[in-house]
Amino acid sequence: MVADLIESIVKILFIFGVNIGFFSPILGWVERKQSALMQDRVGANRADIFGYTLIGLFHPIADAIKVLTKEDFIPDGADRLIHTLAPFISLTPAIVAFAVIPFGGQYELFGHRVNLIIADLDVGLLFVFAFASLASFGAVLAGWSSNNNWSFLGGLRASAQMLSYEVVMGLNIIGVIMVYGTLRLSEIGAMQVNFFDWGIFLQPVGFVLFFTCAIAENKRAPFDVAEAESELVAGYFTEYSGLKFVMFWMGEFLEIVTIGGLVTTMFFGAWHLPFVSDQMLLNFFRFAGPNGAAILAILVNIITFFTKVIFFIWLQMTIRWTLPRFRYDQVMRLGWKMFLPIALINIFITGLVILVK
Amino acid sequence: MADINIIHNYPKMGIPMGKLKPKRVRKNIELTLWERLYIFEIIRGMHITTIHFFLNLLGFIFPPKGKKRRIMTVYYPEEKLTLPVAYRGRPVLVMRENGTEKCVACGLCEKICPASAITIIAEEKENGERFPAAYTLDMARCVYCGYCEEVCPKEAIVMSAEYEGLARRNRQNLRFSKDKLLRPEKSVKDRIEYIRGIYAKCNY
Numbered sequence: 001m002v003a004d005l006i007e008s009i010v011k012i013l014f015i016f017g018v019n020i021g022f023f024s025p026i027l028g029w030v031e032r033k034q035s036a037l038m039q040d041r042v043g044a045n046r047a048d049i050f051g052y053t054l055i056g057l058f059h060p061i062a063d064a065i066k067v068l069t070k071e072d073f074i075p076d077g078a079d080r081l082i083h084t085l086a087p088f089i090s091l092t093p094a095i096v097a098f099a100v101i102p103f104g105g106q107y108e109l110f111g112h113r114v115n116l117i118i119a120d121l122d123v124g125l126l127f128v129f130a131f132a133s134l135a136s137f138g139a140v141l142a143g144w145s146s147n148n149n150w151s152f153l154g155g156l157r158a159s160a161q162m163l164s165y166e167v168v169m170g171l172n173i174i175g176v177i178m179v180y181g182t183l184r185l186s187e188i189g190a191m192q193v194n195f196f197d198w199g200i201f202l203q204p205v206g207f208v209l210f211f212t213c214a215i216a217e218n219k220r221a222p223f224d225v226a227e228a229e230s231e232l233v234a235g236y237f238t239e240y241s242g243l244k245f246v247m248f249w250m251g252e253f254l255e256i257v258t259i260g261g262l263v264t265t266m267f268f269g270a271w272h273l274p275f276v277s278d279q280m281l282l283n284f285f286r287f288a289g290p291n292g293a294a295i296l297a298i299l300v301n302i303i304t305f306f307t308k309v310i311f312f313i314w315l316q317m318t319i320r321w322t323l324p325r326f327r328y329d330q331v332m333r334l335g336w337k338m339f340l341p342i343a344l345i346n347i348f349i350t351g352l353v354i355l356v357k
Numbered sequence: 358m359a360d361i362n363i364i365h366n367y368p369k370m371g372i373p374m375g376k377l378k379p380k381r382v383r384k385n386i387e388l389t390l391w392e393r394l395y396i397f398e399i400i401r402g403m404h405i406t407t408i409h410f411f412l413n414l415l416g417f418i419f420p421p422k423g424k425k426r427r428i429m430t431v432y433y434p435e436e437k438l439t440l441p442v443a444y445r446g447r448p449v450l451v452m453r454e455n456g457t458e459k460c461v462a463c464g465l466c467e468k469i470c471p472a473s474a475i476t477i478i479a480e481e482k483e484n485g486e487r488f489p490a491a492y493t494l495d496m497a498r499c500v501y502c503g504y505c506e507e508v509c510p511k512e513a514i515v516m517s518a519e520y521e522g523l524a525r526r527n528r529q530n531l532r533f534s535k536d537k538l539l540r541p542e543k544s545v546k547d548r549i550e551y552i553r554g555i556y557a558k559c560n561y
Contacts, residue, residue, distance in 0.1 A: 037413040
């Protein structure tokens with residue numbers, strides 16, 4: 001009982017530390033620096049402490065100080081309660097969704113079974129989607145409550161876009177569920193021990209569609225019509241300042257990490273190295289004793305998982321800074337007229353293959 | 358009197374005509390099937406940006422020596438560009454060797470200035486030479502058009518390459534008097550030769 005509690009608290013603190021303590025501040029820096037390098041620029045490099053700039057790594061700290069000292073502004077005529085609530089609604093799902101994503105296998109540690117996932121739900125995948133659709137409420141409510149035309153248009157666009165892409169994303173996932181036969185994400189991860197059982201080989205079309213829909217769901221370029229700077233000032237968060245604005249920003253970055261984690265878990269072998277199973281890792285680290293071997297194997301699992309996640313974060317950033325924005329009707333046409341039929345055909349073909357096998 | 362060679366003394370500027378080749382423009386706007394599949398074109402675009410990313414990352418970690426760097430951003434306060442002679446910075450008065458100004462206070466620049474930035478109070482020496490007792494240039498009004506330089510018969514006012522020190526907290530501080538405007542002739546020598554070419558002043 002006590003051991004379970006300690007295990008849960010350690011895992012929650014770990015995921016919180018990695019997501020909020022590491023990824024969310026560092027991704028702001030990564031976004032600036034990577035876009036700069038891709039466009040032959042230098043990027044942010046001026047904030048310094050005692051003359052050391054450390055390739056611009058102090059900029060997140062400077063940003064945090066700036067944001068904390070800014071005025072918290074609520075426009076005249078806005079719905080005060082919902083205007084304040086909206087950033088929380090859009091930030092929370094991004095944090096919570098990581099609870100069901102496994103970042104390692106199951107190991108025996110000091111006579112206690114450790115499962116490297118915060119909440120091993122049997123409806124894990126559904127849980128992720130339930131919370132992903134909650135995030136769209138944040139955008140819609142923020143747009144509606146701001147009493148601003150641009151915010152309202154951004155909120156409308158966000159609601160329509162997220163609704164239509166959620167449909168396609170749900171249909172994509174059915175292919176994965178059919179192949180692995182479970183909704184539990186830790187089981188989906190555990191089934192990908194064999195390199196050629198990775199989701200990318202079993203569901204290649206599903207991967208492309210899921211990744212695209214996930215970017216559209218996150219409202220980043222090329223699908224950022226909801227916050228298009230050149231059309232609507234900043235979209236649904238035009239009227240936000242200070243800490244509330246940063247919460248939208250953090251929600252977006254944490255969702256990048258969550259998308260990376262989901263894609264890794266479903267299509268890229270979760271915590272597995274290619275051709276290496278957990279038992280092989282334990283055998284390899286035999287010299288450290290049973291507990292030491294388990295700890296080393298857990299470390300290898302976590303490093304493997306987060307390396308894959310970081311790769312997918314890099315990929316999302318590259319897509320974001322390479323492709324121009326879709327026009328709004330093109331976004332809708334892509335979602336309903338192209339992705340929906342392809343997803344349905346994908347389900348059909350997956351079913352046929354399973355039947356033939 | 359006019360020297361025909363002046364025309365051939367134009368400084369060489371810009372891209373030489375031989376290097377200006379017209380780019381081939383794609384006329385058909387109809388996309389091919391390959392392009393309408395979109396994903397392959399996305400991969401092609403991402404290939405280009407990824408190459409740029411990794412080359413620049415390499416240049417970031419191991420900076421190449423000399424001027425061979427790929428990122429040409431100028432780190433402004435530490436690095437400064439050498440400006441071309443055609444650049445019109447703030448106007449300065451040209452100083453003779455003995456420390457007096459070349460200006461004879463004819464008042465042409467005061468007359469032509471479209472922003473009325475120049476104010477001259479003229480005086481006369483014992484030998485009959487005119488000189489400006491006070492020459493005030495209001496930098497808050499100056500539009501950097503260069504008319505004063507063009508109209509000046511004595512090459513006494515030229516547009517220098519200076520562009521710093523023009524931000525003040527008080528507009529009164531931007532009324533530059535003679536001591537702030539005078540610069541030795543050596544520092545604006547290139548510009549004087551350049552304006553002889555472009556304005557074709559025949560009296561030299």
